[in-house]
Amino acid sequence: MTQLKESDQQNGTTKQMTMIQAINDGMRLMLEEDDRTIILGEDIGKNGGVFRATEGLQEKFGVERVVDTPLSEAGIIGTSIGLAVNGFRPIAEIQFLGFIYPAYEQIMTHVSRLRMRSMSHFTVPMVIRAPYGAGIRAPEIHSDSTEILFTHMPGIKVVCPSNPYDAKGLLIAAMEDPDPVLVLETMKNYRSKREEVPVGKYTVEIGKGEIVREGTDVTLIAWGAMVSIAEKAAEQAEKKGISCEIIDLRTLYPIDRDIIAQSVQKTTRAVIIHEAHNSGGLGNDLVSIINDTSFLYLRAPIERVTGFDVPVPFFTLEEHYLPTPARVVEGIEKVVHF
Amino acid sequence: MTQLKESDQQNGTTKQMTMIQAINDGMRLMLEEDDRTIILGEDIGKNGGVFRATEGLQEKFGVERVVDTPLSEAGIIGTSIGLAVNGFRPIAEIQFLGFIYPAYEQIMTHVSRLRMRSMSHFTVPMVIRAPYGAGIRAPEIHSDSTEILFTHMPGIKVVCPSNPYDAKGLLIAAMEDPDPVLVLETMKNYRSKREEVPVGKYTVEIGKGEIVREGTDVTLIAWGAMVSIAEKAAEQAEKKGISCEIIDLRTLYPIDRDIIAQSVQKTTRAVIIHEAHNSGGLGNDLVSIINDTSFLYLRAPIERVTGFDVPVPFFTLEEHYLPTPARVVEGIEKVVHF
């Protein structure tokens, strides 16, 4: 990653980590550093989490700080609110984003609104972690990507790292944030690659996207698992003589509008890629941002390459639901040859 | 309303009704006509509903068909699913949209997906009614307008009438629809005006918007309580020599893209008005639709006049949250003088 300081690598203070290891490392670090940190979730203790995100943490920090809860998402989020208001810094793991809905009321009405309702007297500095997205041949209902349900909820921030470095840095930033942060962890990338990640503490600023590929003809905007789809599409497009710039959005609320505006004003064209359904998807917000900031620069209608307006299909058909490099390339060609 | 047939009025088969009366009338009619109709909700029986939407219905149709349930939204929606799958046509009343969240999982995972998950073997022909929106000085949390949470949910339709005629017609259409329909009832309009409404059965087609004011310079798109805000703004704009066309969207999913495209291609400018938060709001979808269909026609960036990215404030401040005619007029001027 661009942020990785050369010094880190040189003096051996980095380590090869997958995204899930980087997440684990971030939590370990904060459990060590801040005794207000407490982790709650289903199967996160002895079992170390169904994806092993909390592997070894209960052993190291005890059952009072890494807590296996009953099977009850509203209970997890609801009691975390009480813990957060009363001095702790809970990290609540929701086993899959598709199972967060029982806690939706607690998040919508309390996690996000308590600061406002109490004029900042009570605050809820908590982190909710949720694996999300399709493409790993999971059983049905395990593959939702419904980020908009949380970006349309004033009072909570939403981040979505696509790689190990950002995952650890954003997670630590979330844990230090005075307000609630939802961390969406794209399952497909949990083990998809290893990278050098600093072993020490660092943060990636919430609210900032990153240019992960520079280009001149068209801007691709993506996050989570879609970043690598965008990258593959950009490579294919390059062979066709089209130069793509790629923004990894990283934070879904608040959105980094400047990075989008600057890039689109340079390239004059945009393709947005996300796995959520088209209708109501965050892609529409991005279209609005471009409309608001860069109307006169645009040379073609913005393309959105997204999941369809259908429930995420069973895994034998999920490849037909998810954006593919081929679909993105068609989107790119469409805006370029408009 | 434009749909009101002259014959209806002439042979006395219409009656003056408020929106809440029209809704009551629609339910009464379907309880009479279709013995599969059953209504479930909190305080809908003897009390006739907190807004009197079900006034008199339990008296007339009995406690088995107009059922006071326990205080449990997931229970209401969850058992309605079982009733619907097993031959009934439930209408579930949620007392306020702000209290629908405990049932969000049932709606998200089952109401909307059961047809798909069973390849149409099991279907859920049910109606969910929910009063929504701000502006009536209700206690906090009673004023949410979170339509996007349901338009981003494949498998359920969402309608939002702004007047008595549409309210009855859309409600009956919803009750006859083979799929689940969420009816958002804008509280502010429940008693705001009386209109001639046919006493007999009629439907307003789901998925169709309506031009409620014709104009040439700019298209205003609104629904629910925002339609009359748009109308007031249009009057003020007219005084400034600006001619506004107004679309009452009426159905929020699936959206009537044709009516939007036709109008915007004519006027070349658009202002979208909604009370939901700006980020993640349905206005973004409309911007995308215009981007997709009418890019080359647009002479100015689309304006969105919406609720802010804050929880709906307590009622002494709600006027500062809600779009006003004055804010809409500024939006209109902005697009016209771009």
Place this chain on the structure above:
Amino acid sequence: MEQNYPMKRIIDDQGNLVDASFEDMIDEKLVKELYYNMIRIRTYDRKAINLQRQGRLGTYAPFEGQEAAQVGSALALNSDDWVFPTYRDHGATITFGKSMARTFLYWNGRVEGCVPPEGKNIFPPAVPIATQLPHAAGAAWAEKLRGTRNASIAYFGDGATSEGDFHEGLNFASVFQVPVVFFNQNNGYAISVPIEKQMNSATIAQKSVAYGMPGVRIDGNDCLSVYFETKKAFDHARNGDGPTLIEAVTWRTGAHTTADDPSKYRPKEQGEHIVDPITRIELFMKNYGYWDDQWVQDIKAKTTIEVEQAVEEMENFPPPNVNDVFDHVFAEMPTQLAEQKEAYLAHLERQ
């Protein structure tokens, strides 16, 4: 089941001591404190209804009839405990130390009404039913983890027992054995829905069985019983023995809110036999020599002044500030929200 959860009472409808085992624990200070606070909050409540009728307050939820339950429980708390009320429990929160003026402000659509006095752990009223139960468990859990002797109380109604959050809150509390008291005011109705349609169980207390926690059913109009049973549950909690479910059987004399008409759904006779909780303690005070005419006159006069001053404070409160629409969403305002605010304030300037 009902026989397993007999309704406990210390004084009966005629103000007679019916459970002599408490005799030694009852003293003048306690009786007068209970009485005084019940008078205070009743005066407050009636004033609020009047203000609402005069258009000087928004929709209001009265608690008349439930004073014994609210005062008896609130007086059993320690000052560092945590209180999680509903929209009907401002009798309890005022007794615990919430300002009357702020409470009026709440009912007047002012967010300032949610802010408790510094050092008093009073949550904003739970509006979505039963959502506060897990919060109370969580706050109590934090106390347990820190090793204090503080505890939480969650107030909730009979209707609230039907929500999933009731169940999840009690389950968490019992699994983690946290110091919380679940204090149910069973006033027989959830708006228009009578308890027989809310649940098939004969009592609410018996729901404790599902969580392996103690459950107790008390006469919620007997302020002494409420006080001592709540105290007992708190002692239990503070000693590390976990949560308790208390069902205080009571009655809402008036409407659900000022927007509600109970004659639509409640037979007129239904509450007629119920002796008002303030009358009950008055009879007791007279029967047992605690009554003091002068003192009663004094506190009533004092209370009337207190309430009037609160009205004045409310009405002279600085007007709502448009900045508050934007300023308390995040600790640091995101750029896009700052821009929305700026644009809106500029718009207001132009008007």
Place this chain on the structure above:
Amino acid sequence: MEQNYPMKRIIDDQGNLVDASFEDMIDEKLVKELYYNMIRIRTYDRKAINLQRQGRLGTYAPFEGQEAAQVGSALALNSDDWVFPTYRDHGATITFGKSMARTFLYWNGRVEGCVPPEGKNIFPPAVPIATQLPHAAGAAWAEKLRGTRNASIAYFGDGATSEGDFHEGLNFASVFQVPVVFFNQNNGYAISVPIEKQMNSATIAQKSVAYGMPGVRIDGNDCLSVYFETKKAFDHARNGDGPTLIEAVTWRTGAHTTADDPSKYRPKEQGEHIVDPITRIELFMKNYGYWDDQWVQDIKAKTTIEVEQAVEEMENFPPPNVNDVFDHVFAEMPTQLAEQKEAYLAHLERQ
């Protein structure tokens, strides 16, 4: 509380009849049907695990150890009853009439696996925990309103009792006295979380007290006890007497799913003393003269063929159809979805 809900059993671990009151109701037909179906579904289950290991099936949730609970309960149903299973209850649904091949398809990521045979009211497996309980209550309610004698059964695990939907489902069922049986398989774990961390109550059966409904705790590895107690609960339901909560205490021998490693969280010894439910009924059959070597050989051979044929059917099933991504969202496809479909199919053509 535990003493109020003693674990009922008819045959013990050695296959001896310990409750003679059932002696007259047990006949060869029943015993053989129970045994035959337990063999069928175990053969199915083991095959599925093998297929998964060979990469011929997706992640799979085995039920070995729970056959008595699933077969005993499913055989107690009438053919028009409604079944609401979880992802672990295909032993029950296959017994009730679901096709083995379709069940394999489900585990192979095929939506066709959710479709029941015509006339069999089998819901798609509930994946979000406990959400099926209100559905079961609703379907039962419809039967009651129509005046039939049909009923519902909702299957769910010990972990499911912690969710709000468990509570809301049981509460609705008890308030409206609908004909539903809530059949809990307490296998001691929710993935890695043991029941002591899931709840503070000694039994699941006692949770029935909260709803004023009968609760019964049975040895879920005793297929006769499961059969007769389920039958009794159904009779109760069909007679208009409302719902029952059954806790069938059982044990999952294997992993939560093929993606899970129980040695991480479950002490090896923990399940060792548990006598396999099929061994149990075998011992009983031998003890009481129901055992017939030839018949056993025959049904095992037959079952092996049945399962092999189901594998073949699954593997020869028409490949997944991309149209199914779009075609079952609404009865009539909205224009915008039709356009998405058309555009995507055109895109596929171009590839």
